[in-house]
Amino acid sequence: MYFKIQKLADFNPYLAVKLKNYCYDIAGCCQIVHNDMGPFLNEYMYQDALEIAFQEKNILAVREFYFSVEFHGQRINHKHHVDFLVKDNMIIECKAVAALGPEHRQQLWNYMRLTKVQIGILYNFAPIKDQSERYYLDFEQNVMYVF
Numbered sequence: 180m181y182f183k184i185q186k187l188a189d190f191n192p193y194l195a196v197k198l199k200n201y202c203y204d205i206a207g208c209c210q211i212v213h214n215d216m217g218p219f220l221n222e223y224m225y226q227d228a229l230e231i232a233f234q235e236k237n238i239l240a241v242r243e244f245y246f247s248v249e250f251h252g253q254r255i256n257h258k259h260h261v262d263f264l265v266k267d268n269m270i271i272e273c274k275a276v277a278a279l280g281p282e283h284r285q286q287l288w289n290y291m292r293l294t295k296v297q298i299g300i301l302y303n304f305a306p307i308k309d310q311s312e313r314y315y316l317d318f319e320q321n322v323m324y325v326f
Contacts, residue, residue, distance in 0.1 A: 182288060187315055187324035195326045198315055202300060205265055206311060208232040209302045213309040222275035225304040226262060229273065233265070240265045246294050261290045269298040275305040279312065288323055291316045 187195040212228045226242065233240040244264035248255045263271040272287045283301060291299045291314065303310035315324040 182316070182321060182323035184323050184325065187326040190324070194315070195324075198298065198313070198326050202269070202298070202313055204236060204238060205269065205271065205300060206313075208236060208238065209271075209300075209304075209311065210309065213304050216304070218305055218307045218309075220275060220304070222273055222304070225275060226273050229263070229271075233263075238265060239267065240271075244270075248293055259290075259293070261294065264294075264296070268296060269300065270294065270296050271300050271302060274301065274303040276303060277305065279303050279310050284312070287314065288316070 187198070208229060209232075212225055212232055216225060216228050230240065230242050241264045243260045243262065245258050245260045248257075248259060261270045262273045265271055270287065270290055272283070272290065274283055276283070279301060283303075287299045287301045291297065295318070297316045297318070299314045299316070301312040301314070313326050315326055316322075317324065
């Protein structure tokens with residue numbers, strides 16, 4: 180599925196600020212992990228450290244949150260999971276790659292669509308300067324907003 184991609188601040192600046200504030204503590208945990216662990220490690224090491232950071236900050240997070248997918252009314256047997264479901268309404272997808280690419284964004288967007296979770300953060304720990312992208316999915320308009 181393809182989404183129309185737009186900047187949320189152009190359409191609803193109030194919501195963009197509200198979502199940035201809502202994600203602030205999560206982004207802070209990711210930055211702490213990147214700063215303390217450093218670049219060029221395995222993705223699972225960052226996930227382990229991020230899980231600890233969430234626990235230290237008392238942030239509700241479920242690691243490897245499993246969800247199922249249906250096709251024509253039948254459940255597909257393969258288990259699917261997101262790296263973290265945070266605060267019951269946000270997906271964090273962790274990467275440890277040279278640079279984020281369209282396949283990483285599409286993976287997050289598909290997870291958001293399939294789980295009906297509207298907020299998603301794509302975080303790349305591997306580069307010397309970490310990379311982060313935040314998205315909000317408007318299901319009614321079928322628009323993916325960057326914020």
